Amino acid sequence: MNTLANRRAFLRGKVLRQDRSAIRPPGADERGFYDLCEQCDHCVQACPEQIISFDTQGWPVVRFDTSPCTFCGACAQACPTGALNPETVADWPWRAVFASTCLSMNAVTCRVCQDACDAQAIRFTLQPGGRSEPALDPDTCTGCGACAGACPVGAIAFTRPTPSIPEVAE
Numbered sequence: 180m181n182t183l184a185n186r187r188a189f190l191r192g193k194v195l196r197q198d199r200s201a202i203r204p205p206g207a208d209e210r211g212f213y214d215l216c217e218q219c220d221h222c223v224q225a226c227p228e229q230i231i232s233f234d235t236q237g238w239p240v241v242r243f244d245t246s247p248c249t250f251c252g253a254c255a256q257a258c259p260t261g262a263l264n265p266e267t268v269a270d271w272p273w274r275a276v277f278a279s280t281c282l283s284m285n286a287v288t289c290r291v292c293q294d295a296c297d298a299q300a301i302r303f304t305l306q307p308g309g310r311s312e313p314a315l316d317p318d319t320c321t322g323c324g325a326c327a328g329a330c331p332v333g334a335i336a337f338t339r340p341t342p343s344i345p346e347v348a349e
């Protein structure tokens with residue numbers, strides 16, 4: 180295989196190993212993250228909330244099960260390779276989304292996520308049959324994850340509005 184073919188194969192491997200649904204730590208620009216991250220554990224160790232762990236492929240991932248992110252930036256500051264950029268910690272693209280398993284959508288009274296949200300980004304709209312539909316104000320939501328960690332049925336996930344990983348050119 181020539182040098183160009185090797186490079187293409189390498190890039191394909193990188194893309195295949197990327198998981199757009201995984202929440203990388205704040206400051207991760209995925210266009211550079213997968214090239215720069217050395218899968219050390221500096222960010223994992225630095226997080227005072229202990230919400231960074233490794234996924235099955237060895238990349239650091241944020242999970243909100245036990246605590247929200249405070250956007251303190253300690254993870255990015257601890258990163259020795261530049262895979263996490265302290266200057267872009269605030270550019271957090273993730274926003275909460277509600278699944279149909281939400282208790283309130285199924286006529287079981289619940290406002291746990293709303294109570295957990297310091298930003299007051301969640302509102303409920305009454306529906307027929309005793310149901311209530313949660314809705315997010317994406318401009319108010321900080322993506323901190325407090326709601327997801329508090330939800331008793333795990334009905335809150337996170338998404339980002341636009342793709343940030345470029346396709347590999349052939």
Ligand code: SF4
Pocket residue numbers: 204205225226227228229230231241247248249250251252253254255268
């Ligand atoms: S910004 Fe702070 S709280 Fe959030 S993942 Fe990084 S170290 Fe943890």
Ligand code: SF4
Pocket residue numbers: 277280281282283284289290291292293313329330331332333334335
């Ligand atoms: S905490 Fe979970 S189950 Fe309760 S209203 Fe919010 S999304 Fe629905």
Ligand code: SF4
Pocket residue numbers: 274275295296297298299300301315319320321322323324325326327
């Ligand atoms: S992610 Fe944070 S700011 Fe956004 S709705 Fe959930 S608790 Fe509120």
